[in-house]
Amino acid sequence: MSTSDGWLAAALVPLLALVPVLWRIAYGSPKDRLIGQNLTSLLAGLALLLAARGFHRTSYNDVALVVSVLGPTGTLIYARFLDVLPDSRLVRWTALVGVPATVLPLCVATGPGRAMVKLLLIGAMLIAGSVVTSASGGKGGVTA
Numbered sequence: 001m002s003t004s005d006g007w008l009a010a011a012l013v014p015l016l017a018l019v020p021v022l023w024r025i026a027y028g029s030p031k032d033r034l035i036g037q038n039l040t041s042l043l044a045g046l047a048l049l050l051a052a053r054g055f056h057r058t059s060y061n062d063v064a065l066v067v068s069v070l071g072p073t074g075t076l077i078y079a080r081f082l083d084v085l086p087d088s089r090l091v092r093w094t095a096l097v098g099v100p101a102t103v104l105p106l107c108v109a110t111g112p113g114r115a116m117v118k119l120l121l122i123g124a125m126l127i128a129g130s131v132v133t134s135a136s137g138g139k140g141g142v143t144a
Contacts, residue, residue: 003109007054014043014050014098034078035088038133041071042095045126046102049119053106058115065122072129079133088134095130099123 018040025036045067052060079085103123110116 004054004056007050010102011047011050011054014047018043018047030082031084031086034075034082034084035086035091035134037078038071038075038088038091038130039094041067041074042091042098042126042130045071045122046098049102049106049122053109061115061118061122065118065125068122068125068129072133075129075133085133085135091130091134095127095134099126099130 021036021039021043024032025040028036045064048060048064048067052058052064076085100123103119106119107116110119
């Protein structure tokens with residue numbers, strides 16, 4: 001088993017975690033669907049970062065960067081339409097634990113340079129976007 005296979009096996013973890021999330025998106029309430037959308041963008045970003053290393057395709061990092069920007073933006077737009085920003089500890093803890101557990105080994109494997117700075121930026125954006133969109137601030141609604 002080569003190191004590429006190891007990174008690709010690690011990329012399967014967030015992809016397999018998407019299965020129950022997609023089920024909740026398909027059959028859940030609008031609030032559950034919003035949480036699922038938020039969690040989907042987070043898990044997709046992590047899977048793309050790991051797949052970029054496994055397939056030796058740095059362009060996948062660019063896609064992860066776009067997901068890290070557009071995922072939370074989409075969550076906030078739908079939250080505005082639904083007039084609710086649900087509080088989700090699952091999304092928050094997945095971001096606070098899963099992103100560093102993914103990004104830090106990738107940084108070690110990448111080594112110092114622009115690619116590592118880009119990985120750290122993507123990781124910070126994934127964490128920030130997920131934390132902001134998963135905390136309603138105790139109100140349970142979106143204010144104008």
